[in-house]
Amino acid sequence: MKARRPVINPRSLPVLITLILFLAMFSAGSIAFMGFFSLQNFLNLFIDNAYLLILAIGMTFVIISGGIDLSVGSMLALSTMVASSLLEKSHLSPVFVIPIVLAMGTALGLFMGYLIHAFNLPPFIITLAGLYLARGLCYVVSIDTIAITNEFWQKAAYSRIDLIGYNSLTPGALIAIGIVLAGLYISRFTKFGRTVYAIGGNEQSALLMGLPVAGTKIAIYAFNGFCSALAGIVFTFYTLSGYALNGKGMELDAIAAVVIGGTLLTGGAGSILGTVVAVLVYGTIQVLIMFQGTLNSWWTRIVIGFLVFLFCFLQRLFESGKNALVWKERPQETQVSSADL
């Protein structure tokens, strides 16, 4: 009994495209602008977008499982508020602040995950409400910006870890890279990670196969909450302040990164690596615009929007192309090839 090999391996293609996109952009920038092509410029992508990287890693797991989480931007903001408030107003030591903030994020994520799974409620609505909740709690903590003067924090913000030559990374970037590595390991080598894929592929089947669907689903949202909180802490290393309007729209940036990284919004397919490259693309666009100098930085939004369109369009084309190539025995809904009357 011979297998029918798919004509194109559907799994690696999207990531490859994203990678090519990134290389193309970086090269274009290097050619067009002086000083663009440098190791530090590359490392800056990680430094400046560390928070987004962490958010996107958590979001990748959520989306692979077939869910979605719209609350991450607000959770990030809440984390910055709580952290700065505890440091500056309550004068707690970072030794306590960091675990408290991380626990808070995890707990909120757990709460939402529980509601979603136990009562079969749509993730869209529940995390939407979570967005309101977190944003509102931000204002409860403080309406004004809180500047962080804590010594440890200041050190974390300004210190650099030197690498070869004059290039360096920040602690924030290192944390982000650590989460990336953790994400890679979890998705590939742990039962939990594989269960996430299974749930995204067919939740009903996963249940019948005896997989711990309930625990995994709730854990995914809890982990995402953890990532949001961690991203918030890393963000404060960057900005040294807590501000309630932080993170507005960041959830969309995270989702865009996941999509551009090749993960299907329907769930079941995707990779951490793709997400990482997508965040690099995002960062490169911003740097390009900055180097260009005259363009409104809001153009980043438009370009990202266009890229999301491009990727989804390609995914869609590929889906219908696959249907044409593979002979399906049962009748299926097929694309109508000309306009209806």
Add this chain to the structure above:
Amino acid sequence: MLKALNRSKILWPLVALAILLLFNLFFTPNFFRMEIMEGHLFGNLIDIIKNAAPIMLLAIGLTLVIATHGIDISVGSVVAISAGVVAMLIGGDLEGNTRFPIAFAMAVALLVCTTAGMWNGMLVSRIGMQPIVATLILFVAGRGIAMVTTNAMVIWLYAEPFAYLGQGYLLGLPFSIYIVVFLLLATFLATRKTALGMFIEAVGINPTATRFAGINSKNILFGVYAFSGFCAGVSGLIVCSTVMSADGNNAGNLFELDAILAVVLGGTSLNGGRFFLLGSMVGALIIQTLTTTIYAFNVPPEISQVVKALVVYGVSLLQSDRLQAALAGVLGRREAA
């Protein structure tokens, strides 16, 4: 009778609204007080419908989109685009002189927004993209477009006639509510007095079977998204007129979320199928009443976000099949299979 009401799904939203109003009746001083000042009605209730108007407009279009088992998360950004376009065309001249006639500016803004809706419609119906993905694009890019239109500045308007839209009164009531009622009525007639409503519901329940039944489901999908864009355009005009300014960054912020919530609270399921325009209006009123109640208690307005979230959780739980089944079991009643 109770069963029929329950099935019509408008019972619970009305009950929720009634509870809110009752709460205010007992606990908020002067909540229901209405005075006549400056020739029009004035009071908390008036504030509620006035502030709810932009969301209600969005909810009208969104109800039809959600009925087709779709979603449109770009409406907030389209509101910003509408405000930006109309403000740019009217111009911020301090004397109130306009660059283009106000009617023309409004028409162009509506055209642009309907085109944005058609873009969404094209992605969903012709290319076959998932609605959340398709509208995500405009959500992300739309705000950028709005900011580019206004050159990232807040545009202030001084052309008095334009203010009538959002701030004027007709027969004592805010003019904006007349716009809402008009659009609501027009939509209601179009969907219930023709086969359009049935076709929309059919598309939402089973798009394949709809096509096989000889109905042009693609055109229907295209149309509802275009209409949603149009509604967002109208909403943007009202928003701009109310504050006589266009802020590309903040206009329409979180509107899509409020609008979707309104539709869900009103009884239309996110899975598509049966839709309830009136229910969505009640839903929008619930959200606004909540916000106004909180203001009336001098609680920091930001708390309203927290309360909104808790309300959503509460309503979702109540509407959840699992919870209802569990409660039915506990109360000893059995749901007919």
Add this chain to the structure above:
Amino acid sequence: MSESAPILEINKINKYFPGVRALFNVDFRLFKGEVHTIMGQNGAGKSTLVKVLTGVHKHDSGEMLLEGKSIRPDSPLAAQKLGISTVYQEINLCPNLSVAENIFVGRQPMKLGRIDWKELNHRAEEALSRLHISIDVTQLLSSYSIAIQQMVAIVRVLDVSSKILVLDEPTSSLDETEVEQLFKVIRKLRDDGLAILFITHFLDQTYRISDRITILRNGELVGEFKTEALPKLELIAKMLGKELSEFSYDITGGESRKEITGADREAKNLLQVKELGLRGRIAPFSLDLDEGEVLGLAGLLGSGRTEMARLIFGIEVANRGEIHVRGKKKDINAPRAAMLAGMGFCSEDRKNEGVFSELTVRENIILALQGARGIFRYIPKKKQLEIADELIKSLDIKTPSANNEAGQLSGGNQQKLMLARWLATNPFILILDEPTRGIDVGAKVEVMELVLNLSRQGMGVIFISSEFEELIRCSTKIAVLKDKEKIAELSGEEMSESGIMHAIAGGK
């Protein structure tokens, strides 16, 4: 097939649902090393018995003994733990994982705290080769045909636990070659001593694969028989509780057909298809359909019958050939065009392509008619009800009222609902794709009699069925398809089971 103690013994099992007695004092035995099929109509208790065995339901009284020990599984997982493995018709696996991973997900071999992929793939290959299957286990499950996916499902459940294997309608989506492959695997498992419970509604397959048959009717046990000792007709009779002579339709099907062909010698031509084809879908074919004719499409699964029907109705658009309806050339580029030309189409996938479960029966019935009229010529509610009630009556659709949700109807009544929808549009030509699939014998008879009635009234019908007997009974002529090509057309005396089989066997 050892005749020692049965591995599974069910004694006097009772199961009640509100208002319904699903199982009444049912006995059942299953031995190691046999394939045992349970037969019965819808409502006979067949599926309830299986659900009690596999933990979906719990029996109310009586006992189940597995290897002598009393069991009462309260969930599919509990049943699995006891050693009762089930493979369902919908492959309950994850299409986005590899074959190897599907077999082992949740139980992946670990090394130093991480998944050992090499070992996983190796074990998967081993497990499959035990059933003489060798495929690339690292490919995604979705890249393989349903048949292979089913084998993977079998391998998985057997790897987890393996005292009893329950196969629930495994052959519904398979073509003949694949069925034989599956049967080879089943026979090997049986010869290795596994106890296999097989559920199917395909009579032929039952006779090919089972060693014993248990018949249920109305929740009660009719009897347990050795397959070789039970003639087919007797089986059907026992299932229906009738005597052979009571069958209302003629098995050799001469009478009604003669009526039609004789009376309508002057019949007008309704449909003329000339060399219609779609590259990659079906080879160009031609056919004619006159008033009062019933054209049966015969062929094995995958032969192209559905493709043919969908091409005629515009669900897929041909890239060559022409369609003429009543003498006029028509451009059928969408279902709407076909409908406006006077055609109707009942899909074989009622659930996903036909019924709107949340709409009322009334709305389901008038939808196509309304579609023809367009958005603005809305049919007033009163008229809608009139049309619906009339069709409900004439088709005998069992529903409390026209305003009930269509999803509450039984399979047979949903099929009639589909017919009602198209009859409301008064078509000249009606295309029915597997209208008798998945409905009980009584409803099948009703549908077939309806087809004959419609043709007597002058409608042209294209009728697809996997049961050759049904085709012979209802058709005035039969087109035979094989491998996406029309290879023969039979009429008159040629229309017999052997005639069809010969055409398929002897064709290109």
